Amino acid sequence: MMRLLVCFAVAWVIAVPIRAWAVDPAVLAAERERVAMIERVAPSVVAIFAASGEGGGSGVLISPDGFALSNFHVTSGSGNFMKCGLNDGRLYDAVIVGIDPTGDVALIKLLGRSDFPAASFGDSDQVRVGDWVLAMGNPFLLATDFQPTVTAGIVSGVHRYQYPAGSILEYADCIQTDASINPGNSGGPLFNARGELVGINGRGSFEKRGRVNVGAGYAISINQIRNFLDHLRGGRVVDHATLGATVRTSFDREVLVDQILEQSSAYRRGLREGDEIVSFGGRSIGSANQFKNVLGIYPDGWKVPLVYRRAGQRREIIVELRSLHRESELRAKPKLPGEDRPRPQPGDEPKPGDPPRPVPQELDPHAARVPEEWKHLYEERAGYANYHFNRLMQERTLAAFQDFAALKPLTGRWKLTGTTSAEQPFQFTLADKGLGLKLGADGVFYQPLDGTDPVDEPPQTGGLLVALLQFKQMVTAGPDGFSVCYYVGSEPLDGAGPRCDVLLTQSGQVQSRWLVRQNDHRLVGFDTSLTRDVDACEIRFGDVAQIDGRPFPSSFAVRSGDSEFGTFRVTSVELLPTPPTGRTSP
């Protein structure tokens, strides 16, 4: 009996605490969910190694055809071809595609498969302080088997601005996390609790403590990267933007325009020194940092809405952003394989290469050489990370001009007639010696083509006559008719519309940006500027119709800067095949 009691007592002592301390099923379920999520996203995490076998970092796949994001400071030291490990244990070749030295982003392409496991994008603007996040990657280049390291944390802050320190590298609008971000994590993904990609880990506050995590890591928001993604796909060295104005926070915490360049689009739209910035890019602005955060997420050339206040009056304008750096500043870093990796940010962000860490074993004795199989995927050209990819995007964009393929041989005189939206008859003549427009009863405008500078004719259109000549040139001669032609990237049409691919052409000083809507690959219009720092002539096409047996835009709207010039409805076209004098238009 006594023995039984003792047994009971022992059983009670053992059993009760177990019951009392049992783990809540909800916690276990959450744990299982988390483990499953990590298993789901881990295949998209890339361990990047320089082809030479020295140094590396992390990345994340974003498309089945192998495009992967990383940091510029990872790829800049890895050469144009690198080796990438996935958690299937295999090593893949990869080629550099595009770089954003200011935003510290690089796009690479893994090769050899068309079914790469890709991470899905989240919305980084929805990330809230306190949200769970996971950083994945290859800290200290530990993963010789390419299994990514996972560190968990919470979002410590959003919309953080990190000043450039000693270089052009600037982290704007980034996500701050307390998940461990260490050297080697650079370029790896930051996932939200649903396993969606919300950022690219890139930087930590590493002032002290031997360049390891101190509880404050920063990730470039995925929404910023999305703005630049097509630019990067275009093999470019991408630049960030400036408004052409500086701002300061006043004592009353208003953000005021401090200085403004007269050449800037903002100045032309009426913004002046002392004006108060109310909102920018749709976000209200309460500090100079917030302004820089918004500015930092846009590529140059984008049109962004800006609201300002002067003497109590609110004004809304759309400003076109200019590039932040000179090309030479962006190209400052050589990217030669085997060379010492450049240090874009001395002492301030995780860099593969330091601190002391295991050196990855030599992966392939010939790795440093460009793989013969993929050699054709890299094309060097000044100003590009990899011109091969720009060529591909040019081809994709130029396909939109197929609609006008029938016009190709018609290089002679063009006559377009119709009526404007103001019911005025018009006739354009695009001839060899000059360009003319008869508008209404007595409007006559003329642009000679004898080598004189292009002029803004009709006045306030930004140079409509010259713009139409660009169109003629584009459909008859194609990109070969221009001295410069490259794929820029994509942007929302007129600041708020659907995404359009942008192709840029230039002949002389005249620059045109051709806008091809991404969802239906249609040419929706183009902007032609006669020279730098003037308002462009913006032409937006109506539907393409058969007019007098030729495919031609049935109408086109013309505007420049603030002023809407009008819409031209084309009723008749006369497009001659051969130039009467035997010369071609310049």
Added chain:
Amino acid sequence: MTRSVLHCAVTHRRGFPSLTKGRTPLVPRQATRPPAIDQGFGTIVRAVVSAVLLCLGLIADCGWAQPRSTGEAIAAVAPKLVKIFGAGGRRNLSGYGSGCLISPTGHIATVWSHLLDADAVTVVLDDGRRYTGTVLGAEPSLDLAVLKIEAEDLPYFDLAQETATAGPGARVLAFSNVFKVATGDEPVTVMHGVISAVTTLSARRGVFDAPYSGPVYVVDAITNNSGAAGGVLTTRDGRLLGLLGKELKDNVTHTWLNYVVPIGPLKKPIEEIVTGRFTPSNPSETASADRLTPRYTPADFGIGVVPDVVERTPAYIDSIQPGSAAQQAGLRSDDLIVFVGDRLIPSCRVLQEEFARLETGDTLRLVVRRGERLVTVELPLPRKPTRGE
């Protein structure tokens, strides 16, 4: 001490999405328990748990609105934090820090630091408003200072209702303006972690040199960075646990200790400073008195030492009090004290320490360098120390 604390992190389990729902028990479900426990202990533990839960219930009944999720807790706590800008800004001395509002009328608790070594400091509220703050009072022995700004209707921690205590394993949040990441109206940084230990930080000079000695929470998150001191540690539902301490590095292991001064012992001095009942003591006196009770000082022998201005000020005699034991023993100004007993004296600080070690009945033997010569003198100890207890 410091080293052992660092190694005694308690196993803990972090549920993932459960963070966003429900309150975390203060006593972890998976507390460490010795394998052999007797029934009595189990009962006590359960009684304590019940008592704690009961207390929590009472606290909730006191009218404190409990946030439903971590996100809500963060949203409720962040506005109670302030960014402080003051003296410093030089190498290794940051000119920024953190503090928290403890009254609706602008009382701010923070750490006693070089930052406050200015006539006035700038305090930036969560909404970006800037104020000039003045030091209302300080208790350097607790590393505590209370600032005041002239403002009203501010969000604040109610020290009577919104505080808590927690044990090892409890999940916590830390709020501070670490690295000055946030400026203007940008919210401060939030980190998550677990209390690794509840212990006492004993700051012995020279071995574990710490700015504070007393009870602390040690956390596994890297909370104590530049600018973080004066920030807060809270429970997952936003109740105040303590003030984040300064950066503290172990000179032996080169590891960093993240400690938090519990709010409990701070409540009384805070209240006294706020109500004006606090008698501020000379910070330097209190600080040195706290770290080392000086029994004897050179002044007791009539020796005036040069001001201790740098880390290793040589222990030169500045003056000799006429008629003192020192004068009788033949000591002169400009003598350099090189030995006290057998101990080499590299600095004024060590000199003070050695004098403090003297016991009544000892004989003080000094070796001084005078010009090229070494001179040994012996001095009787005066009967009673003039300071300390």
